[in-house]
Amino acid sequence: xxxxxxxxxxxxxxxxxxxxxxxxxxTVDWWCTPRFDSPxxxxxxxxxxxxxxxxxAAEFPDGNRMSVRQLYLSDTAILITRFMGPGGVGEVADFMxxxxxxxxxxxxxxxxxxxxxxxxxxxxxxxxxxxxxxxARHTLDRTDDHAAVLRGPGTDLHVQSTxxxxxxxxxDDVAARFTLSAGQAVAFVLTTTAGGDPAPPAPSxxxxxxxxxxxxxxxxxxxxxxxxxxxxxxxxxxSAITLKLLTYAPTGAPVAAVTMGLPEQIGGERNWDYRxxxxxxxxxxxxxxxxxxxxxxxxxxxxxLHDRVEAGGTASGDPLQIMYRVDGEPHLTEEILDHLEGYxxxxxxxxxxxxxxxxxxxxxxxASDALVVSGDVGSIRGxxxxxxxxxxxTENWDRPDEGIWETRGxxxxxxxxxxxxxxxxxxxxxxxxxxxxxxDVSRWTQARDTVFRQIVERGWHEKRQAYVQHFDTDVLxxxxxxxxxxxxxxxxxxxxxxxxxAMDMELVSDSLVYRYDPAASPDGLRGSxxxxxxxxxxYVEALARTGRLHQARHAFDKxxxxxxxxxxxxxxxxxxxxxLGNFPQAFTHLSLVTxxxxxxxxxxxxxxxxxxERARTLAVFGLTEAPDPTGGSAGGG
Numbered sequence: 001x002x003x004x005x006x007x008x009x010x011x012x013x014x015x016x017x018x019x020x021x022x023x024x025x026x027t028v029d030w031w032c033t034p035r036f037d038s039p040x041x042x043x044x045x046x047x048x049x050x051x052x053x054x055x056x057a058a059e060f061p062d063g064n065r066m067s068v069r070q071l072y073l074s075d076t077a078i079l080i081t082r083f084m085g086p087g088g089v090g091e092v093a094d095f096m097x098x099x100x101x102x103x104x105x106x107x108x109x110x111x112x113x114x115x116x117x118x119x120x121x122x123x124x125x126x127x128x129x130x131x132x133x134x135x136a137r138h139t140l141d142r143t144d145d146h147a148a149v150l151r152g153p154g155t156d157l158h159v160q161s162t163x164x165x166x167x168x169x170x171x172d173d174v175a176a177r178f179t180l181s182a183g184q185a186v187a188f189v190l191t192t193t194a195g196g197d198p199a200p201p202a203p204s205x206x207x208x209x210x211x212x213x214x215x216x217x218x219x220x221x222x223x224x225x226x227x228x229x230x231x232x233x234x235x236x237x238x239s240a241i242t243l244k245l246l247t248y249a250p251t252g253a254p255v256a257a258v259t260m261g262l263p264e265q266i267g268g269e270r271n272w273d274y275r276x277x278x279x280x281x282x283x284x285x286x287x288x289x290x291x292x293x294x295x296x297x298x299x300x301x302x303x304x305l306h307d308r309v310e311a312g313g314t315a316s317g318d319p320l321q322i323m324y325r326v327d328g329e330p331h332l333t334e335e336i337l338d339h340l341e342g343y344x345x346x347x348x349x350x351x352x353x354x355x356x357x358x359x360x361x362x363x364x365x366x367a368s369d370a371l372v373v374s375g376d377v378g379s380i381r382g383x384x385x386x387x388x389x390x391x392x393x394t395e396n397w398d399r400p401d402e403g404i405w406e407t408r409g410x411x412x413x414x415x416x417x418x419x420x421x422x423x424x425x426x427x428x429x430x431x432x433x434x435x436x437x438x439x440d441v442s443r444w445t446q447a448r449d450t451v452f453r454q455i456v457e458r459g460w461h462e463k464r465q466a467y468v469q470h471f472d473t474d475v476l477x478x479x480x481x482x483x484x485x486x487x488x489x490x491x492x493x494x495x496x497x498x499x500x501x502a503m504d505m506e507l508v509s510d511s512l513v514y515r516y517d518p519a520a521s522p523d524g525l526r527g528s529x530x531x532x533x534x535x536x537x538x539y540v541e542a543l544a545r546t547g548r549l550h551q552a553r554h555a556f557d558k559x560x561x562x563x564x565x566x567x568x569x570x571x572x573x574x575x576x577x578x579x580l581g582n583f584p585q586a587f588t589h590l591s592l593v594t595x596x597x598x599x600x601x602x603x604x605x606x607x608x609x610x611x612x613e614r615a616r617t618l619a620v621f622g623l624t625e626a627p628d629p630t631g632g633s634a635g636g637g
Contacts, residue, residue: 124176309367323355
């Protein structure tokens, strides 16, 4: 077994309050509980020796080749890992019963089912938790042949098996070996509880079969709300399920990813903790969720956002900070876990996120847009919260900040930050008129127009013929791909076409897009990074809206080939096509959905003749068509 499987070699299961990663060899190598942002129980993804894991897999004699495949049960979050080799075909199914409730709980179940569908196969099970990111020791109590409890600080892990797979003590851990023939199955149930809570009842295969069916019905029922009926139904469905799995049901707050510490460059230091809720990412998701028909999820986040605006309490005294814990707690103290070696030696491993203290003014535009799109500003409380933010922003919009990419190299006058403050004022002015609400509309209008003029005058680089990253550079920035989407300019504006062309030349590698060039615009960190999947899907959307449909569709189809075997994306793509960064990343799946919807919409509108279609297809492949000496089409009549 590879000590560190590729990041992409994982599927995710979850119960809407926490989630686990299962590698394609049947190992649970990441699980934090009882919440996404809790300390880990299994973290061998960040340290194969100290992190802890739970493995359930078929075993084949040495020298015999085994084929392993992993898939989701269609349109669900039930993950199946198939083992095929001499002797038969076996499967391990992993899932967590959904907890679609506003009540948080410390009790979470991860259910693992082993079965054989052909022949006869031996299986091995090992559960080796390492609590608190591997820093805490645990004790073991084996209560009977099929049950044990492993006790860590404040958390108990109950391990139970059904008939046919008795547990044995293995040091402070538990293990089992058993053989199954076609039609036979056993199950293991891992239940986490608060320390000292009662043990769960003994599981039975019949009861677990009912759990599987309830889980399947939950996901199929939830997905029926989806209104998308476009060309990429399967990928959009998988992205929607992924976004749902990454949302903390008690508050409606989505986390950026289920993991922390996975590197943007193997061996590099860009290893961040993404288990929190970013105002930007989550706000941008509101429109997409509504567009897909998931109004309940969109409004749940809107309520969470509204509560953050009302609560204040940020360390800086500003109305909002860029990220929070899923319960709205603003303190995310960053610490280095120097006892962990990191994924394939990528250190440091960080828990917490010091970027929470950064000033990123763009969040006010994304938040304002989300509140207006959801219609919440029509309420008295909603309008009071938004107008207070806009009043504050009129005094603070013209400040250098750290920008969308959370650079640690100093503050700048980032064009994207100014763009989104323009969005904040624009949405506020429009909402005041739409809902006939009081407010200093003339002041907001003046600020909006001042920001607009500043972007046009200082964000535009005459020599580059493009909008640039900040006012004192000629570096391009892929975040500005959102300029047409937010309505700052038309996708057919000559200045936008020129900017898109410049990005095409400098930031785009095939269908993949770099967010910016860190060598030309130092971000205060050593090393390099891959292309950003988020930006690659923004690029597809921008191409589609600009009318470059063949280029957009080809780029989109290429991007889909970088998804892993079960349709999941990490944050970045490395130079060899490998997935890098935290996994799976919500923002990537969100941008996939918005790109698919935009491309579908524009393809439906397109009325291009065959000659135009042919020319664009050739251009996509870097080909030119030789002139026809007869003056006719080179393609014949």
